[in-house]
Amino acid sequence: xxxxxxxxxxxxxxxxxxxxxxxxxxxxxxxxxxxxxxxxxxxxxxxxxxxxxxxxxxxxxxxxxxxxxxxxxxxxxxxxxxxxxxxxxxxxxxxxxxxxxxxxxxxxxxxxxxxxxxxxxxxxxxxxxxxxxxxxxxxxxxxxxxxxxxxxxxxxxxxxxxxxxxxxxxxxxxxxxxxxxxxxxxxxxxxxxxxxxxxxxxxxxxxxxxxxxxxxxxxxxxxxxxxxxxxxxxxxxxxxxxxxxxxxxxxxxxxxxxxxxxxxxxxxxxxxxxxxxxxxxxxxxxxxxxxxxxxxxxxxxxxxxxxxxxxxxxxxxxxxxxxxxxxxxxxxxxxxxxxxxxxxxxxxxxxxxxxxxxxxxxxxxxxxxxxxxx
Numbered sequence: 001x002x003x004x005x006x007x008x009x010x011x012x013x014x015x016x017x018x019x020x021x022x023x024x025x026x027x028x029x030x031x032x033x034x035x036x037x038x039x040x041x042x043x044x045x046x047x048x049x050x051x052x053x054x055x056x057x058x059x060x061x062x063x064x065x066x067x068x069x070x071x072x073x074x075x076x077x078x079x080x081x082x083x084x085x086x087x088x089x090x091x092x093x094x095x096x097x098x099x100x101x102x103x104x105x106x107x108x109x110x111x112x113x114x115x116x117x118x119x120x121x122x123x124x125x126x127x128x129x130x131x132x133x134x135x136x137x138x139x140x141x142x143x144x145x146x147x148x149x150x151x152x153x154x155x156x157x158x159x160x161x162x163x164x165x166x167x168x169x170x171x172x173x174x175x176x177x178x179x180x181x182x183x184x185x186x187x188x189x190x191x192x193x194x195x196x197x198x199x200x201x202x203x204x205x206x207x208x209x210x211x212x213x214x215x216x217x218x219x220x221x222x223x224x225x226x227x228x229x230x231x232x233x234x235x236x237x238x239x240x241x242x243x244x245x246x247x248x249x250x251x252x253x254x255x256x257x258x259x260x261x262x263x264x265x266x267x268x269x270x271x272x273x274x275x276x277x278x279x280x281x282x283x284x285x286x287x288x289x290x291x292x293x294x295x296x297x298x299x300x301x302x303x304x305x306x307x308x309x310x311x312x313x314x315x316x317x318x319x320x321x322x323x324x325x326x327x328x329x330x331x332x333x334x335x336x337x338x339x340x341x342x343x344x345x346x347x348x349x350x351x352x353x354x355x356x357x358x359x360x361x362x363x364x365x366x367x368x369x370x371x372x373x374x
Contacts, residue, residue, distance in 0.1 A: 003049035003062060011063070015054065022050040065248065066226065110191060112139060112208075112238030116228075118248045121219065123259065126251070127286055127311055129221030134247055136215050139208040139236040145200035147237070149207040154198025160189035167193035192239055208237040217247050222262065222312035225251040256284045262320025263310045269329045270294060283324055285309050292324060300328035 004011050007021045028034065029043040052058045119134050141147040150157060159165035163186035172181050185191035199205025215234050223229075228248045235243025257264045268281055278296035282289050285306070292304060303323055310320025336344070348354065 001045065001049075003053055006046050006049040007053065009053075018050065018053050022046060022054075026050075065228070067228070110238055111240040112236035112243035114243040114246060115235045116246045116248060118250055119217065120250045120252050121223075122252050123254050123257065123264070123311070124286055125219060126223050127221065129219050129223075129312075131216050131218050133214045133216055134245075135212060136234070136245060137210060137212050138234070138245075139238075140211045140213070141237050142200060142203035142207055142209050144202035145207065147207045149196045149200055149203070149205045151198045151200050157194040157196050160186055160193055160195050162186050162188035163193065165193040167191045207239060215245060219249075220314060222314040223249055224259070224261070224311075224314065225249055227314075257286075257322075259311065261311075262313045264320070264322045265325060266322060267325050267327050268292075269327050270298065271329055271331070275299070275326070275328055283322070285322055294326070298326050300326065302326045 004013070007013075007018060007025065009017055009021050013021075025046045026043065029039045029046065034043075052062050115136060115138055117134050117136055119132060121132060124130075125132065142149075145152060148157075160167075163169050167186055167189065168183045168191065169186050170181055171184055172179055186193070189195055196205045200207070203209050215231060217229055217231055219229070226249070228246050231245040231247065233242040234245035251259070257266055259265070264286070266283055268283065270279075270281060273279075274281075274294055275298045276296065278298075279294050280291055281294055283292045283306070284290075287309070290306070290309075292306070303325055306322040306324065308319045309322035312319055331340075333341075
């Protein structure tokens with residue numbers, strides 16, 4: 001799902017252009033005004049798009065990774081994982097239009113923030129679907145107060161004096177539909193409904209402390225660069241629960257193989273004689289070196305396929321192939337000894353292929369002058 005395409009703007013669109021396009025689409029597809037099938041779904045999608053593109057950091061993240069902050073693996077949450085992080089498509093609409101009649105604001109304590117990290121893995125790890133560990137600095141429940149935010153033995157929290165423990169306050173807003181009444185999270189207790197009387201002396205009443213942890217992450221077999229993995233509940237601690245951890249996958253370059261989706265490519269240099277007469281070469285595979293026969297008459301750029309020795313198909317069953325791409329190498333004159341040079345001249349004469357057998361280049365003459373042959 002392309003957020004720019006959803007809002008009908010270019011990737012270089014300004015913030016005002018994005019907002020203007022969103023306002024028109026939001027009014028067009030709002031479920032209270034548009035009863036056509038699919039309108040509510042489209043309304044949610046354009047709100048999701050605006051939630052990302054209207055935020056400078058989220059937009060930069062989307063432009064870099066191609067997905068919204070908090071989005072999961074392909075095939076997951078239809079809103080790209082934002083629903084799991086408390087995303088509500090009506091909230092964005094309410095920010096610009098002041099809310100709709102009869103609709104309340106978000107209530108209850110907020111969950112912790114999501115965390116994003118990068119992990120560099122090898123082809124071997126991706127192929128096997130290994131479990132790796134990533135180092136994460138995250139807010140965890142305070143060991144001293146066990147997340148209660150209150151000093152052990154101190155007075156328990158009290159109902160918030162502003163909202164009376166409801167966690168939300170009522171407000172009136174003037175919109176294009178008239179004056180409506182909305183509910184918003186209480187600004188005093190931030191939706192928690194309670195205030196701390198005796199704050200914990202370790203976490204200062206926050207209920208959490210910062211720790212460095214090593215979090216295990218199971219790799220799906222065949223995962224490639226650009227994907228990210230969601231680890232539920234391993235984000236920051238919050239009064240409404242933990243956020244999630246998102247691991248962005250980067251691939252370490254292999255010294256000899258390159259990857260193209262589920263296939264692996266090996267460029268095999270072969271000399272003229274082996275290409276013409278045939279022979280054997282050793283091909284590096286992820287299972288170890290393998291001997292491959294080079295057929296007589298092999299041409300430059302010709303391919304040889306090793307079935308099932310590539311990567312697992314991430315979105316399906318089976319394995320890709322390892323493709324050997326032959327690259328014909330031509331020896332430099334300086335690397336030829338007299339016997340090899342004469343053999344090449346003999347071949348040229350036999351097949352009628354002209355060669356500079358009796359002519360010397362400038363480098364050859366200079367070499368003889370200084371006592372060096374070509």
